[in-house]
Amino acid sequence: MSERKLDLGWLRIFEAVGRLGSLTGAGAELGLSQPAVSYQIRRIEEQVGAPLISRMHRGCKLTTAGETLFRAVHGGLERIDDAARQVRASLSSPVMRIFTDYGFASFWLMPRVAEFRRLHPGIDVHVVASQGLEGAFDGTSDAAILFGRRADFPGEARLLMPERVVPVCSAGYRARYGPFDDPRSLSRQPLLHLDTVGKPRWLTWTTWLAVQGVEREPAQGDLGLNTYGFVIQAALSEQGIALGWIGLVDAHLAGGSLVAVGPEVRRDDCGYWLVTTGEGNERRKALSDWLLSQPQ
Structure with a gap:
């Protein structure tokens, strides 16, 4: 034909x-x-x-x-x-387009999407990544995986992964400058920040330290980066301490290239939410069911 x-x-x-x-x-x-x-x-x-x-x-x-x-x-x-x-x-060959941010695409989605393609060989998957929300609801994507609070999204949005954050650094960095016995000792180290435009949707160092009862302003030696992949690369190259989102840094923690050096902060009203767009069909349902079935 x-x-x-x-x-x-x-x-x-x-x-x-x-x-x-x-x-x-x-x-x-x-x-x-x-x-x-x-x-x-x-x-x-x-x-x-x-x-x-x-x-x-x-x-x-x-x-x-x-x-x-x-x-x-x-x-x-x-x-x-x-x-x-x-x-x-x-x-x-039907195409399913997934919109998400760079960090989620790199660390969570891409390592898993091969499994979906194996289960559904007749469906092509295109991943569209952006650090902002522009394009998430313009009708060009079948599903969006977005970070924010429950109130930020439509009622049919489903929580894919709650926000759980721990400070992380390379094992070499901890051996050279640690141990870090408490959050205050962490605050004296160079901190790696994920830059954002406007009000941050995810937890920041200021928020994490405040939960621990520590006040700290950005200091000389800190490093701001505009994508989460850059933040993790900076941590791996021993440039400071980063915030590690559980679900995104799991492979690094399991392999020992990164180590947790502080307590976890969890916000159940925040996290990655799955929002499907357009009218429902079998392909979109297959994608949604598969995403929701993945372990957190």
């Missing part, structure tokens, strides 16, 4: 005549009689106002005007046929 060509009338007829150099051959290819092809070529010549082919004893050849028109028609039909194949291919 993907090779079925679009019906473009005279363009097909003229292109076949120019490519094959034969009215009879073009007719055989297109399922038309030779007189029907000849009649159509005459009509095209009338519209263009110039002869397009020269009839010979065997077959025909394009005139100069015919060559000019053939180049445009042949190239145009190739592009149209290629576009048609792409459209049909996209319809035969």
Whole structure:
């Protein structure tokens, strides 16, 4: 089906005549009689106002005007046929688009999405990542996984992962500068911050320290970074202490490349929420059920 060509009338007829150099051959290819092809070529010549082919004893050849028109028609039909194949291919392989932030995409979603593709080989998954909410509800995504409070999202949003945060650093950093016996000793270290525009949606160092009864202003030596992946890379390279979201840093903690160096703070009204967009269908339900079935 993907090779079925679009019906473009005279363009097909003229292109076949120019490519094959034969009215009879073009007719055989297109399922038309030779007189029907000849009649159509005459009509095209009338519209263009110039002869397009020269009839010979065997077959025909394009005139100069015919060559000019053939180049445009042949190239145009190739592009149209290629576009048609792409459209049909996209319809035969449904695409599910998931919108989320960079940190969740890198640390939670991408390591798991291969399993969904194995379970549903007929569905292609496209992940769209952004640090902000722009694009989350513009109708281009089938599901959005967004961080915030319950009140930030529609009533049908479902909690995928509550916010649980622990301070983390590399094992080498702790060996060199630790141990960190209490939150106040942590506050004297360079802290790695996830920068945000406007009011932060996630827990910050200021909030975490306040829960521990410690006040601290940003200090020289702190480092602000605009994506969570950069924050974790800075922690791995021993540039300071980061806040680690349980669910995102689990693999690093399990492998020992990062270690927890402080108590956990949990906010049950905050976390990653799953919001499906558009009308329900079987593919979207399969994606939602799979996401919600993943261990936290």
